[in-house]
Amino acid sequence: MTVELTFDFKVECGFFWTGRFPISLMEEIGRRKSDLYKKLAQDVKNPDMLIGFEVIAMDGRKFRVEFASDQRQTDLSTDVRSMRVTFIEEQ
Numbered sequence: 001m002t003v004e005l006t007f008d009f010k011v012e013c014g015f016f017w018t019g020r021f022p023i024s025l026m027e028e029i030g031r032r033k034s035d036l037y038k039k040l041a042q043d044v045k046n047p048d049m050l051i052g053f054e055v056i057a058m059d060g061r062k063f064r065v066e067f068a069s070d071q072r073q074t075d076l077s078t079d080v081r082s083m084r085v086t087f088i089e090e091q
Helices: 009-016 023-031 033-038
Strands: 002-007 041-043 046-058 061-070 080-090
Touching (some): 009 023, 023 033, 023 046, 023 061
Parallel strands (some): 002 080
């Protein structure tokens, strides 16, 4: 299984323009993307979506990172799965 990771525009702003989130957090999410994908659960409101979150400690700080995966974008022939970081909040 291959996981293609993307970030919501507002989340990217928090990394690149405002500096609100450390780049090391983005790198850690990228390293763990397959394991994080496996933890996603079906969204009861939208059966085509998988959702989940993980609290990740980075640089002495904790971040609640929310993920979503639209199952309609899954390419079963190549086993490529999409996962998007939809929201990050510092705890």
